[in-house]
């Protein structure tokens with residue numbers, strides 16, 4: 001049974017509490033996605049109803065492997081959301097599935113432009129750090145020559 005499926009027909013006035021862990025497949029990310037979940041998602045949520053909205057408050061945490069946008073290396077990142085707050089419109093639904101809003105909220109909380117320095121499990125220096133500065137030094141620009149063909153031309157002469 002989906003623990004994030006809320007039955008509004010029998011929803012208690014005091015709300016409901018849900019906690020546990022969701023398998024990493026919860027994120028339904030493509031195999032080629034640079035974001036790779038590395039752990040189940042631990043969650044503890046208080047769910048209440050406020051007229052036409054479901055209010056979800058609580059905390060979630062999960063570990064991910066992210067790809068550095070600078071060096072393309074992978075690093076581990078632990079995401080902690082201690083003050084998660086979701087407001088989900090109810091409309092005329094009889095049940096409401098919090099899977100999609102929760103998934104979106106967690107993925108949006110990840111760094112938009114991940115860098116090695118964001119790694120908070122095993123600190124790692126980015127090997128590409130500063131490479132752009134070096135590239136603007138006094139090195140001569142790449143020559144527009146034809147390499148081996150120039151050499152062959154000279155041999156023929």
Ligand SMILES: [Zn+2]
Pocket residue numbers: 068069070071072073115116117125126127128
């Ligand atoms: Zn990096």
